[in-house]
Amino acid sequence: MTDKQAGGDVRLSGISKTYGSFTAVHPLDLTVPEGSFFALLGASGCGKTTTLRMIAGLEDPTTGTVRLGDKDVTALPPHKRPVNTVFQSYALFPHLSIYENVAFGLRRRGVKSVKKQVDDMLELVQLGDFAQRKPHQLSGGQQQRVAVARALINHPQVLLLDEPLGALDLKLRRQMQLELKRIQTEVGITFVHVTHDQEEAMTMADTVAVMNGGRVEQLGAPAELYENPRTTFVANFLGTSNLIEAEVVQSSGGEVVVTAGGGKLRLPAGRCPDATTAGGRLLVGVRPEKISLTPVADADAVPAGRNSVTGRILDSSFIGVSTQYVVESPAGKGLEVYAQNVEHRAGLEPGAEVVLHWNPEHTFGLDAAQAIDAGVETVGERP
Amino acid sequence: MTVTQAPPLSPAPGGPPAHKTPVRRRLVPYWLLLPGILWLVVFFVLPLVYQASTSVQTGSLEEGFEVTWHFATYWDALSEYYPQFLRSLLYAGTATALCLLLGYPLAYLIAFKAGRWRNLLLVLVIAPFFTSFLIRTLAWKTILADGGPVVEVLGAVGFLDVTSWLGLTEGSRVLATPLAVVTGLTYNFLPFMILPLYTSLERIDPRLHEAAGDLYARPATTFRKVTLPLSMPGVVSGTLLTFIPASGDYVNAQLLGSTDTRMIGNVIQSQFLRVLDYPTAAALSFILMAIVLVTVTVYIRRAGTEDLV
Numbered sequence: 001m002t003d004k005q006a007g008g009d010v011r012l013s014g015i016s017k018t019y020g021s022f023t024a025v026h027p028l029d030l031t032v033p034e035g036s037f038f039a040l041l042g043a044s045g046c047g048k049t050t051t052l053r054m055i056a057g058l059e060d061p062t063t064g065t066v067r068l069g070d071k072d073v074t075a076l077p078p079h080k081r082p083v084n085t086v087f088q089s090y091a092l093f094p095h096l097s098i099y100e101n102v103a104f105g106l107r108r109r110g111v112k113s114v115k116k117q118v119d120d121m122l123e124l125v126q127l128g129d130f131a132q133r134k135p136h137q138l139s140g141g142q143q144q145r146v147a148v149a150r151a152l153i154n155h156p157q158v159l160l161l162d163e164p165l166g167a168l169d170l171k172l173r174r175q176m177q178l179e180l181k182r183i184q185t186e187v188g189i190t191f192v193h194v195t196h197d198q199e200e201a202m203t204m205a206d207t208v209a210v211m212n213g214g215r216v217e218q219l220g221a222p223a224e225l226y227e228n229p230r231t232t233f234v235a236n237f238l239g240t241s242n243l244i245e246a247e248v249v250q251s252s253g254g255e256v257v258v259t260a261g262g263g264k265l266r267l268p269a270g271r272c273p274d275a276t277t278a279g280g281r282l283l284v285g286v287r288p289e290k291i292s293l294t295p296v297a298d299a300d301a302v303p304a305g306r307n308s309v310t311g312r313i314l315d316s317s318f319i320g321v322s323t324q325y326v327v328e329s330p331a332g333k334g335l336e337v338y339a340q341n342v343e344h345r346a347g348l349e350p351g352a353e354v355v356l357h358w359n360p361e362h363t364f365g366l367d368a369a370q371a372i373d374a375g376v377e378t379v380g381e382r383p
Numbered sequence: 384m385t386v387t388q389a390p391p392l393s394p395a396p397g398g399p400p401a402h403k404t405p406v407r408r409r410l411v412p413y414w415l416l417l418p419g420i421l422w423l424v425v426f427f428v429l430p431l432v433y434q435a436s437t438s439v440q441t442g443s444l445e446e447g448f449e450v451t452w453h454f455a456t457y458w459d460a461l462s463e464y465y466p467q468f469l470r471s472l473l474y475a476g477t478a479t480a481l482c483l484l485l486g487y488p489l490a491y492l493i494a495f496k497a498g499r500w501r502n503l504l505l506v507l508v509i510a511p512f513f514t515s516f517l518i519r520t521l522a523w524k525t526i527l528a529d530g531g532p533v534v535e536v537l538g539a540v541g542f543l544d545v546t547s548w549l550g551l552t553e554g555s556r557v558l559a560t561p562l563a564v565v566t567g568l569t570y571n572f573l574p575f576m577i578l579p580l581y582t583s584l585e586r587i588d589p590r591l592h593e594a595a596g597d598l599y600a601r602p603a604t605t606f607r608k609v610t611l612p613l614s615m616p617g618v619v620s621g622t623l624l625t626f627i628p629a630s631g632d633y634v635n636a637q638l639l640g641s642t643d644t645r646m647i648g649n650v651i652q653s654q655f656l657r658v659l660d661y662p663t664a665a666a667l668s669f670i671l672m673a674i675v676l677v678t679v680t681v682y683i684r685r686a687g688t689e690d691l692v
Contacts, residue, residue: 058593078596091594095612104608105598150598 008069009034010055010158010190015064017050024050026214027063032158032192032207034069037184039193039205043237043375047214048194049088052160055192057081068157079108084151085160089167090143092135098122098146099131105154121153124183141172148180152187161193165200177203198238202226210234212375226287228271232366235285237375242291242335244284244309245368251276256365258282261330265307265363272365281368288336290362293325294355295347308357311335313350323348327356438665448661460666464650468674471646474561474636475629478568482576482625483618485569490580490617491610495589508577516571520638523567527557527639534558559641567635575624583617584610619686627675647671 010032017025025047032038040048053059055066057078065074073081084105092101102121103114111117122128125145135143144164151159164180165173181204184191195201201208202222209219210233218225218234229235232243246258246265254269256276265284269276276282286307293313294302302308311329318341325337325348337356339345348354438456442448461468493504511519526533534557537543546552551562587610595605633648640646647667654664 056597058597078593079599079601083597085594085597087590087594089588089590091588091590093591093594093609095609104595104600108599108604154598 008071008157010192011067012051012055013065013067015051015054015061015066017047017054017059018062023214025054028216030209030216030219032190034190035188036206037181037191037193037204039195039201039208040211041195041198041201041208041237042211043196046211048211049162051211052085052162052192052194055158056083056085056160058085082157083160084154084156085162086147086151086164088163090135090147092143092146092150094135097132097134098127098138101135101146102150102153104150109154117153121149124152124186125149140168141176144168144176145179148183152183152189156189158190158192161191163194163196165195165197173200180204202238210237212237228364229285229366231374232283232370232372233375235364235366235375236373240288240336241285242288242332243366243372244331245372246282246284248276248278248280248282250278256282258284260284261309261332263309263331265309266360267307267363267365268361271363273367276365283366283368283370283372285364285366286358286362288324289338291335291337291356291358293327293337293339293348294357296353296355297347299355302355302357305360306357307360307363308355309335310353310355313348313352313354315350316348327354329356434665434668437661438669440662444659453662456662456666457670460663461670464647464667467645467647467650468671470644471630471648471671472674472678474565474568474646475626475632477565478572478629479576479622479626481565481569482573483622486573486576486580486621487618490577490584493581494584494587505581508574511574517634520567520571520634523563523570524558524638527563527566529556529558558639559644561640561644563639564636564644564646567639568629568632571635572625572629575628576621579620579624580614580617583614587613615686619683622682623679627679630675631671
């Protein structure tokens with residue numbers, strides 16, 4: 001067994017998993033740098049949990065290798081890998097006390113005096129007073145912390161977290177996200193976190209890999225993924241994007257001009273696919289919070305040089321810090337606009353004719369060959 | 384845009400408190416219990432009281448029996464038939480241990496490894512119940528018959544030499560030996576061991592096995608530290624369901640055994656039906672009940688499964 005100082009990155013090369021004729025994970029190369037907080041993000045069934053289980057050794061890859069540092073662990077059974085997992089439903093041993101649950105890994109490795117380590121670890125997750133209780137006597141959030149403690153006490157080279165916060169309610173989830181982030185910073189162990197919650201992934205992780213249909217769609221820092229999605233799936237799954245079908249009129253001097261719904265829009269060439277040429281088609285995207293709304297009557301006040309589209313407000317929902325508008329326009333049916341509630345603004349009621357305008361720099365272009373609604377979450381999931 | 388509606392008014396303060404339910408509602412559980420209780424009174428408590436009184440009677444069939452509080456019957460019965468008592472406990476205990484050894488791996492396989500064959504295997508476990516207990520035991524008489532293929536093979540591989548040396552068989556015979564009786568008991572009570580074991584194993588979340596492996600436990604350690612402790616309720620109920628009826632059984636000893644393998648069930652049966660010494664038979668029954676109760680209580684205490692009792 002390797003100790004933590006042996007260290008190293010998690011390196012997956014050409015790893016794939018098929019069940020009969022179903023391919024859960026397509027051949028995948030992925031490197032998780034040592035000490036990072038890495039998130040695998042995707043909808044259920046995208047292969048993220050399978051990937052995690054292959055790192056843990058709970059699933060044998062069909063092809064490819066798993067390396068921890070310089071060591072090939074592909075053929076090692078779970079109990080021989082310096083990796084620990086926090087399971088989705090925690091999988092605490094119901095017949096053992098919290099203390100014994102946490103001590104389990106140490107005892108299996110033949111550590112004689114576990115008391116100090118277990119006490120310290122329970123202290124770290126703030127459960128010192130619960131050592132002698134049984135798991136069923138604890139709340140969901142407390143069980144979750146026991147699961148983290150039980151894994152972390154072994155100082156694994158990598159800690160794998162399989163939707164660890166899925167069973168908690170929203171408020172507790174937010175709290176535990178910060179808690180996990182704090183623990184990760186404190187212990188400095190590589191965390192690989194699987195989640196379907198894009199906010200969770202963005203809040204906690206340094207690097208996010210967005211998975212879809214058994215493939216990694218895009219990998220990068222949360223802000224990078226959010227600002228520069230490369231596929232419609234990423235654009236829609238990470239937050240919300242307004243995607244507008246457009247035709248390229250001109251592409252020169254680092255700027256692309258397109259027509260959509262009768263109007264012209266401009267965007268930086270650097271944020272478009274390489275093969276963008278005049279006459280081709282493009283999906284033009286802009287995030288809802290980047291757009292400003294101005295009543296048509298005040299259209300003159302819109303600064304020159306901004307992309308603008310006219311439309312009519314279909315619906316508005318007041319959600320405290322901001323108001324979310326749905327706008328119908330020739331460019332797109334349900335364009336979303338989030339406006340900060342800085343001051344009350346007249347003329348923005350449903351039915352009002354408005355101008356939507358935004359900085360061309362905030363526009364991105366995507367290959368028009370993709371499904372425009374890939375990765376759109378079902379109604380009701382968005383906070 | 385919709386007009387929101389005010390929530391319905393909560394009950395006025397000072398109204399009837401919520402926990403007060405009508406008398407009829409509170410009596411419902413008792414009404415539901417009534418048929419079962421009546422059944423138990425008529426078919427369990429009354430016969431038990433009747434037997435208790437029989438055990439302290441004296442007399443004969445011709446002159447009639449009378450309650451004389453003759454407790455000496457108990458002592459006489461015990462001192463005369465203690466070898467049969469010991470033999471019963473020994474045979475039942477051995478059969479229970481064999482059932483556990485055979486049943487645990489099978490129940491484990493059905494619960495964790497059988498996949499889509501699981502239901503078929505469970506049906507096969509229960510299948511013997513479709514024929515009568517007596518017929519099945521008689522079938523073993525044929526299987527273990529002298530000179531039959533089973534006995535021939537056992538003799539040829541030297542198995543019978545070992546069992547003869549242990550005193551479990553005699554020469555080249557299996558029938559009418561302790562081995563035959565224990566085999567019959569094991570066979571007949573095996574499903575009662577497998578089913579509770581299966582139920583408790585099946586309830587174990589397979590992720591607990593994964594978690595144990597993830598926490599550096601080798602498969603054998605996972606079994607010892609996680610699977611076995613979690614299946615203890617099944618082990619306890621399986622052994623009880625096997626041991627208790629096996630210790631009072633007389634069919635196997637009657638059909639597969641000889642006069643040297645008589646169990647206490649056989650003694651009680653013959654006292655009741657042939658010797659017609661009802662007080663002795665009743666006393667023996669109560670002694671057996673007491674022994675089983677004590678054994679089981681000690682066992683449950685030791686096994687420490689609170690959620691069973």
